[in-house]
Structures are given as C-alpha cells and as structure tokens.
Amino acid sequence: MSTPVSAIYHLVLRHQVSRNRLIVMAITFSLFVLAGVLVATNSEADSTTMIDIIATIGLSIAVPIVSLVFASAAIGEWIDDETLVYIWLRPISRVQIAIAATAACLTVAFPTTVITMTVAAAIGSGFEADVMIGAAVSTALTTLAYTALFVALGALTRWALIAGFVYIFVWETTIARFGDGLARLSIRSYGASALHHITDVTVDLGNRSVWASYVIPLAVVAAGVGLTTLILETKDVP
Amino acid sequence: MTAIPPPFPAQPPVAMANGPQTMPAPPPPTATVSASGVSKHFKGLVAVSDVSFAIQPGVTALLGPNGAGKSTLLRMLSGQSPTSQGSVWVAGGDPRKSLETRRQIGIVPQQDGVFERDTIFEFVKLAAVLNRLPDPEQAALGALHAVEMDPNLDRPMGTFSKGMRQRAKIASAIVHDPSVLFLDEPLNGLDPKQRRHMIELFHNLGQSGRTVLVSSHVLDEVERFGSRVLVIANGRLAAQGDFRAIRALMDDQPLRYRVVCSDSKHFAAHLIARGLTVGTTILDQYSFELTTLDALKLRRSLAAIAKEVTIRLFEVSPLDADLESVFRYLVGGRHQ
Numbered sequence: 001m002s003t004p005v006s007a008i009y010h011l012v013l014r015h016q017v018s019r020n021r022l023i024v025m026a027i028t029f030s031l032f033v034l035a036g037v038l039v040a041t042n043s044e045a046d047s048t049t050m051i052d053i054i055a056t057i058g059l060s061i062a063v064p065i066v067s068l069v070f071a072s073a074a075i076g077e078w079i080d081d082e083t084l085v086y087i088w089l090r091p092i093s094r095v096q097i098a099i100a101a102t103a104a105c106l107t108v109a110f111p112t113t114v115i116t117m118t119v120a121a122a123i124g125s126g127f128e129a130d131v132m133i134g135a136a137v138s139t140a141l142t143t144l145a146y147t148a149l150f151v152a153l154g155a156l157t158r159w160a161l162i163a164g165f166v167y168i169f170v171w172e173t174t175i176a177r178f179g180d181g182l183a184r185l186s187i188r189s190y191g192a193s194a195l196h197h198i199t200d201v202t203v204d205l206g207n208r209s210v211w212a213s214y215v216i217p218l219a220v221v222a223a224g225v226g227l228t229t230l231i232l233e234t235k236d237v238p
Numbered sequence: 239m240t241a242i243p244p245p246f247p248a249q250p251p252v253a254m255a256n257g258p259q260t261m262p263a264p265p266p267p268t269a270t271v272s273a274s275g276v277s278k279h280f281k282g283l284v285a286v287s288d289v290s291f292a293i294q295p296g297v298t299a300l301l302g303p304n305g306a307g308k309s310t311l312l313r314m315l316s317g318q319s320p321t322s323q324g325s326v327w328v329a330g331g332d333p334r335k336s337l338e339t340r341r342q343i344g345i346v347p348q349q350d351g352v353f354e355r356d357t358i359f360e361f362v363k364l365a366a367v368l369n370r371l372p373d374p375e376q377a378a379l380g381a382l383h384a385v386e387m388d389p390n391l392d393r394p395m396g397t398f399s400k401g402m403r404q405r406a407k408i409a410s411a412i413v414h415d416p417s418v419l420f421l422d423e424p425l426n427g428l429d430p431k432q433r434r435h436m437i438e439l440f441h442n443l444g445q446s447g448r449t450v451l452v453s454s455h456v457l458d459e460v461e462r463f464g465s466r467v468l469v470i471a472n473g474r475l476a477a478q479g480d481f482r483a484i485r486a487l488m489d490d491q492p493l494r495y496r497v498v499c500s501d502s503k504h505f506a507a508h509l510i511a512r513g514l515t516v517g518t519t520i521l522d523q524y525s526f527e528l529t530t531l532d533a534l535k536l537r538r539s540l541a542a543i544a545k546e547v548t549i550r551l552f553e554v555s556p557l558d559a560d561l562e563s564v565f566r567y568l569v570g571g572r573h574q
Binding site for chain 2: 008011081087093236
C-alpha cells in the first residue's frame with residue numbers, strides 16, 4: 001500500500017521530468033563525455049587533467065546547476081502553481097514532505113551528475129579505478145548537499161532559480177576561493193576534498209580533512225531537510 | 239461517520255454595520271468552527287479585521303463581494319495562513335498546529351491550480367493516501383462518483399475545463415469524509431446542472447452533520463446554499479445569522495424594481511394611485527422602473543393588481559437585491 005511519503009515522492013518524481021530538464025540532463029552528460037574523450041585523445045593530457053575538470057567545472061558548476069534545476073522546482077513548483085495546499089493541508093508532518101521531496105530530486109539528480117562524472121572520469125582517465133571512484137563519491141556528496149539546500153531554497157522563495165545561480169557563481173566559484181575560512185562555507189570544497197583524498201591529486205579547494213569531506217555534506221543534507229521543514233511549518237501557503 | 243449533532247439553534251440576525259465587533263461571543267458548545275478577534279495584515283494592508291464568529295454543523299454561506307476578505311478568512315480558518323491577531327478553532331484544534339485537526343478538514347481553494355500531469359483519479363487518490371485511508375482507491379472512486387466524474391478519464395488534468403477542475407477539487411476535498419469543509423467559490427465554472435448537483439451535495443453533507451462553510455459573491459447562489467450566512471465586507475464581519483432576515487432588514491429602505499408587463503404606463507399609474515410606489519420611470523411600452531418604500535407589500539400585491547386591471551405581468555426583478563446593494567446597506571448605506 002502506498003504511504004504518504006511514497007505518494008509525495010512519486011508525485012514530485014512525476015513532475016520532475018520535463019522537456020527542459022531532460023535537455024539539461026542531456027547537455028550535462030554530453031559535455032562531460034566529450035571532455036573525457038578530448039582528454040583521452042590528447043597526448044599532453046592525463047588523468048590529472050580529468051580530475052581537474054571534475055573538480056573545477058564539475059563540482060563547482062555542473063553539479064550545483066543540475067541540483068538547482070531539479071531541487072528548486074520540487075516544492076517551488078507547488079508554490080508557483082498554488083498546489084502546495086493539496087499536500088500541506090493533509091495530516092502529515094512537514095518533515096515527511098521535506099524528506100520525500102528531497103529524495104525525489106536526488107532520484108533524478110543523482111544519475112545525471114554521478115553517472116555523468118563517473119563515465120567522463122572513466123573515459124578521460126583510461127578507466128583508472130581511483131579516478132572513477134573519486135569522481136563518483138565527490139559528485140555524490142556534493143549532489144546530496146546541493147539538492148537538500150536547493151529544495152529549501154525553492155520552498156523559501158519564488159526566485160529560487162535566480163538566487164541559486166547567484167549563489168553558485170558568486171559564492172561557490174568566486175568568493176569561496178578568497179580564503180580558507182570562506183572555503184569552509186563552500187559545499188564544493190568538501191566534494192573536492194573527497195576527490196583529493198581518494199585520488200591523491202591536489203585539486204582546487206580540496207584541503208578539508210577526510211572526516212569533514214564526508215560528514216559535512218551529510219550534515220548539510222540534514223540542515224537542508226530541517227530548513228525545508230521549518231519553512232513549510234511557518235509558511236503562508238498560497 | 240460521526241454522530242449527527244443537534245440541529246443548529248435558531249439565532250436572530252446580527253448586523254454589525256456600525257463597526258467591528260468589540261465583544262466576541264464565546265462559541266456555542268456545538269460550534270465546530272470559530273474565530274475570535276481574527277485579523278490579517280499584509281504589509282500594512284488590513285485584509286481581515288477583528289472578525290469573531292462561531293458556526294455549527296450544517297451549511298453556512300460566507301458572503302461578500304470580490305476582495306472583501308473571504309478567501310483570506312478561509313485561508314486562516316484552514317490554517318494555510320497564520321492570523322496576525324486572534325485565533326481560530328476548527329474541529330477542536332488549531333489547524334496550523336494539529337495533524338488531527340487537519341485530518342478533519344477538506345478544502346476547495348479558489349485557485350485553479352491542480353497537479354496538471356495527473357489524471358483525476360491520481361489526484362483524488364493522492365488525497366486519500368495522504369489522509370491515510372485504508373482503501374484509497376475505493377475512497378477515490380466514491381468521491382468521484384459523488385461529483386459525477388468518470389474515474390477512468392485518462393487525461394491529464396492540465397487539459398481539463400475550469401468546471402472539471404472544480405469538480406476534481408471538490409472530490410479531493412471530500413474523499414476522506416471530513417467533518418469540516420471550507421469551499422471557496424466552489425461553483426465557479428460549473429454549468430447550471432452541475433451547480434444544482436453540487437448545492438445538493440453540500441446540503442447533504444450539512445444535513446449529515448458536517449460543517450460546510452461556502453464562500454460566494456453571488457447572492458443567488460447563497461440563497462440556495464441555505465439561510466445561514468456570514469457577511470463580510472471590507473475585511474469586517476458585516477452581519478451574521480439568517481440570510482432572509484438580513485435581507486428583510488433592507489425592506490425599510492427605498493428599493494427599486496423593474497417591471498415588464500403588457501402596458502407599462504397604465505400599470506405604473508395604478509401602482510402610484512394605490513400608494514405602492516414613490517417614483518416610476520417608464521422605460522418603454524412594456525417596462526418601467528419603480529421605487530417603493532414597502533417592498534413586502536408591493537411584492538404581495540403586484541400580481542393581484544395586474545389581474546384586477548387585466549394587465550399581463552411578465553417579469554418583476556429587484557434592482558437592489560444584488561449583493562452590492564446588500565453591502566451598501568449593511569456597511570454604509572443606512573448611515574447615508
């Protein structure tokens with residue numbers, strides 16, 4: 001029998017798949033596979049080049065953008081089309097709605113980012129195991145954290161997509177590089193650090209400790225779900 | 239099914255045109271929905287101001303012109319929107335805080351938005367699942383049957399007409415057999431046959447012990463919902479009680495009627511001669527407008543006079559019985 005959480009999960013999932021989002025998925029996959037092929041066919045490039053591409057373009061731009069596109073729409077679309085009331089007014093706790101929405105977004109964001117980066121890493125590195133594992137793990141960690149955060153952003157504001165892009169391009173790719181203290185507040189630095197620890201290749205912002213690389217993204221997931229719950233509890237539902 | 243509570247006690251109408259209520263009455267013991275000193279402000283704009291009332295099982299109409307604050311009030315009652323001041327009490331709890339209270343509520347929001355990619359059966363079944371009904375499919379079929387919709391309609395709801403969406407929203411609201419229903423302009427977009435059916439459905443729900451609060455800005459609709467009304471204007475509760483009594487309050491005011499008959503001049507002259515009208519305007523050979531100070535007497539005598547003077551009476555329509563006129567009277571007209 002369907003439970004409320006699984007019903008909401010499937011509802012979000014059904015509405016996640018749209019033509020525009022499929023295009024985002026296809027473009028992301030194609031670009032990174034192309035990057036992998038170019039690295040593999042370039043005699044001056046090696047697996048370090050591929051790791052650099054994943055750390056700089058993958059973790060700081062592609063992963064957060066894909067996460068943003070899916071996650072900001074999960075609850076954000078219900079607010080835009082004023083259907084949140086059909087979920088909100090039911091006798092289910094807000095945390096269940098937050099968990100179901102986040103899980104549904106991860107279901108579509110994960111294959112897009114993790115499979116894409118892993119395939120690109122495999123092609124670009126000539127199927128080196130640590131590069132493939134590093135790409136998969138670092139991408140998974142950052143996708144988790146960004147998705148949970150952007151679900152909350154979608155619940156918070158109708159301008160989530162714009163706010164998310166500003167966050168990605170101003171904070172994650174620019175300000176976070178200005179100092180170690182600021183870098184600690186950058187999600188991608190933890191993914192980059194996981195990539196560094198697994199591949200033993202120095203990458204941009206990859207200087208967090210091993211435990212922080214794994215624990216902080218998971219803590220961000222908990223914080224994102226908690227924030228979404230809080231927003232739903234206090235929201236003026238349209 | 240819960241036991242049917244005692245019938246709604248007869249209450250005299252209370253007009254509140256002279257300002258906000260200052261002393262909200264405590265809710266009667268049978269009240270299932272009550273508001274106490276409820277206000278809502280939006281960035282300095284007062285949408286609802288100091289509204290207090292208590293309603294019992296049965297159908298109550300929430301009457302008011304567009305922009306009066308009906309939807310805002312319903313949104314606060316359902317818990318969608320927090321109150322700026324005051325408190326609401328629905329089915330024994332605060333709908334914003336209590337899951338059990340939300341279980342008791344069904345709502346038809348005014349907005350058209352539905353899950354556009356879902357079929358109607360998926361939409362209504364989702365409501366059943368979220369309410370943890372033991373057999374969501376069966377509950378969805380029952381609710382769709384109640385609004386006369388085909389559960390096998392295999393089209394996404396995004397392709398539905400406004401009327402179909404409206405019926406889907408009603409099915410979604412009643413699927414879990416709630417004890418309290420908030421319906422915000424639920425007849426919008428429905429054709430006359432569907433309207434009749436829905437009004438009958440709301441009556442049945444009210445008679446079987448549910449508390450049904452239906453908002454509308456159409457006077458004719460409200461009369462068909464039943465006699466109990468809450469009248470809201472400019473964010474304030476303008477009157478509450480028996481609708482017919484509220485309208486009767488207007489009978490001491492000059493009221494205008496349009497009369498269509500076989501000989502307008504002749505008939506108007508007879509009415510003036512009998513002191514039934516204080517002013518007439520002949521529109522054409524067959525129709526005229528009149529103003530009367532005794533609407534009740536006029537309505538009772540018109541047909542008899544027409545028969546007596548052998549004039550065929552085709553139509554008598556009140557020109558001041560529209561909702562705006564009621565509000566002019568309740569909110570400010572009596573002071574003018």
